[in-house]
Amino acid sequence: MGFSVSAAFAILFTATLLSIGMLYVTTENVYEHVKEATSDYNNALLKAKTSFLEADLYNYSTIPGISLYNITFNVTNKGTTLSPKEWSFIYNGSLVTATGVVDIENKPYLLPGEVILVTVQNVPKDTLVHSLIINTETGCSLKIKWEWVGNTTVGSPKLLISAWYCSVEG
Structure with a gap:
């Protein structure tokens, strides 16, 4: 069978x-x-190409007799909506992981045309050029450079350059 x-x-x-x-x-x-x-991928690329931050104004605060100051930048969103909670910061070449170095205004979203305050704290009053890079969730970054003009008792910070750049191109 x-x-x-x-x-x-x-x-x-x-x-x-x-x-x-x-x-x-x-x-x-x-x-x-x-x-x-x-x-x-196309949506992320479009968001990267339409995002743009600009550091317009800044102010600073210092205490007489102390050789440190805080500098606050007004960062304006001139592009698409961004999420500041997802940003990272590089101050003078080092990734900021501790609180008290860079302080950012608490906003869940930064809509087009809105301003957010970013403060770098305890900057030494020296002759070095200081830099802050704000890395956004789009892969694009805002780089700000400034220096202290004067001595440790009299002077003020001077903004040298503010530049927006995107390494993401397609």
Whole structure:
């Protein structure tokens, strides 16, 4: 008693149909994931290309007899909506991880045209050029450079440059 040819053919035919069906579903899922990833990438690229921050004004505060000062920058959003909670800061070449170095105004979103205050605290009154890089969630950054003009008792900070740059290009 053997297995008939027609039964073997029916099993092979059913297995082939199931395989083709699974292949179709898998291919469709891969296509949808690639399409969704492409859409996410295009949205992120568009946000990066339409984001822009600018440091317009600044002010400072110091206590007489102390060789430290705080400098506050007014950073204006001249592009798309950004999320300051997702920003990171590099002060004088070091990533800021401790509180009390850079203080940012508490805003969940920075809408186009809005201003946010960013304060660098306890900056020494020396002749070195200081820098602050504000890295946004778009991959773009605002770099601010300034120096103290004067001595430790009399003087004021002077803004040297403020530049926006994006390493994300597509």
